[in-house]
Amino acid sequence: MDCVYKNPSAPIEERVKDLLSRMTLDEKIGQMTQIERGVATLSVITELSIGSILSVGGSAPYEDAPSEAWADMVDGFQKAALGSRLGIPLLYGVDAIHGNNNVYGATIFPQNVGLGATRDADLAQKIGMVTALEVRACGINYNFAPCVAVCKDPRWGRCYESYGEETELIRKMTSIVTGLQGQPPPGYPKNYPFLSGSDKVVACAKHFVGDGGTERGINEGNTISSYDDLERIHIAPYIDCISQGVCTVMASYSKWNGCHLHASHFLLTEVLKEKLGFKGFVITDSEALDRLYHPHGSNYDQSILTAINAGIDMVMVPFRYQLFLDHLRCLVESGKIPMTRIDDAVERILRVKFVSGAFENPLSDRSLLDTVGCNHHRELARVAVRKSLVLLKNGKDITKPFLPLDRKAKRILLAGKHADDLGFQCGGWTKTWEGMGGRITIGTTILDAMKDAVGGETEVVYEENPSPDTFASQDFSYSIVVVGEPPYCESGGDSQDLRIPLGGEELISLVADRVPTLVILISGRPLYIEPLLLEKMDAFVAAWLPGTEGAGITDVIFGDFEFQGRLPMTWFKSVDQLPMHQERNSYEPLFPFGYGLTSKNKVL
Ligand code: GLC
DSSP: OSSSSOTSSSSSHHHHHHHHHOOOOHHHHHHTTTEGGGGHHHHHHHHHTTOOOOOOTTTOTTTOHHHHHHHHHHHHHHHHHHTSSTTOOOOEEEEOOOOOOOOOOOOOOOOOOHHHHHTTTTHHHHHHHHHHHHHHHTOEEOOOOBBOOOOOOTTTTTTTSSHHHHHHHHHTTTTTTHHOOOOOOOTTOOOOOOOOTTOOOOOOOEEEEGGGGGGGGTTTTTTTOOOHIIIIIIIIIHHHHTTTTTOOOOOOOOOOOEEGGGHIIIIIIIIIIIOOOOOOOEEOOOOOGSSSSEEETTTHHHHHHHHHTOOOOOOOSSSHHHHHHHHHHHHHHHHSSOHHHHHHHHHHHHHHHHHHHTOOOOOOGGGGGGGGHHHHHHHHHHHHHHHHOOOEESSSSTTTTOOOOOTTTTEEEEESGGOOOOOHHOSSSSSSSOSSSSSSOOOOOOOHHHHHSSSSEEEEEHHHHHHHHHHSSSSSSSSEEEEOOOOOEEEGGSSSSSOOTHHHHHHHHHHHHHSSSEEEESSSSOOOOHHHHHOOOOOEEEEEEOOOTTHHHHHHHTSSSSSOOOSSSBBOSSSGGOOOTTSSSSOSBBBBOOOOOOTSOOOO
């Protein structure tokens, strides 16, 4: 307690200044370094004063590791950091982008595109609070969320990580930041990082800036626009995040008018830090400094020089940390990177760590473990699923709505792999980086939910791949066909044709030609719907990527709750129209941005 920086009642800025004054160059650059858990030995953490560790993608202590195993792992890393000369605690970062999605048994919420369909800022904030709880239960104190991309083209593989195509919608949903970090009290310093307690996490607004505006939706591509348009469309949500006290911002892999965001002093320093007044820290994306030049990894020295001088404060290395540290040390000692830049970066990192309470509460709070995947959290996720569903067609004759369905029908055909696959329901960033099919965690598939929802006399026949024979021997009152996309992530999700994959189109035709059919689409974005196919459907629901609580879907299709979701993205007629949004001259969508029906065919 003899040092100011160890005194919790001392003003944050005095603690920052005191601690910075005690640090060696090696300790300073160590704090600017984020490494992957797989290379983080206890001695490296202690000796190099590493500032942060992360789980890249789905990197976990072991497969299906429960929260307690995560907490044990993170506490181990933290104790190593506390054992360093100055005892500076770690930030441990994960991508908990729709719940604590790496952790077995955690509550998995609808992906952001589905939350965008709800337009419910309070819901987003509550989801942030629950996510923070389930993340902190694992000892983790840093979350690389929210993604506040404005997705201007559904061909982008990360469309589902965005709340939608319209800036004002994304701005509204930034309320998740105060859910994750807590609400700054009246009179709190403007644009200053905030965090309110040991059940909150450091948030990260990403990916700054224009990640959702690239040409043809190419991931990590190039956003071409005037500065005014960039600010009006893509920067605006960051203003809301900063005003809510967001602690960190992640730079985008993408480029603006051909300039890498990670190399842009104008955008990272002059705009983000000076014009917008951001006082937290800017972190790179994973291995982003390896990608500034081609081939990847080349000119690493030059990449570090450019990025740090542009305004990067912490580098998500995450593997070749010794090479990074050696280069950075040389660049500082040679004067190519001024010490003032290093001090600014480290001040920002320390500021966030002091604000986060990590010095006072560095270790996991095991009393939170029971909150992970608890019924209360799953009920919130179920509410989110209900509110996210968008009804796009209800009845071949709108005066005769097809929904709500009769739960006491004699026999119902449920068809399609997506009707009984929890991994498909959750999408990417779930259990693993790219996601995967199967019963990947604890949750409720649509088939599970159907069995609970229908009457005791009703028979539900599930066929993943029905054939004409399915219909030869039995009659069905109606069918529910669930099709869509398999899980994907980042560039793996980029698509230029946006067709319903996995034989979904054929499945719809096979069933709808024989039985009255509701089609439910499980996807990260609007997909191409052939006009004849839409005509065959008796009803059509966009369910996005709902997460673990599939009962939210049956709640609505059987009429216990009304549809209220509205499109967060324009539904195109043809990919040749893309990019198409209301700002464009020719706007002739299949369904416009904001469209959605009630079960009585009233336009919301
Ligand atoms: C990824 C993503 C970023 C994520 C980071 C850490 O490449 O672009 O959104 O937070 O790496 O997993």
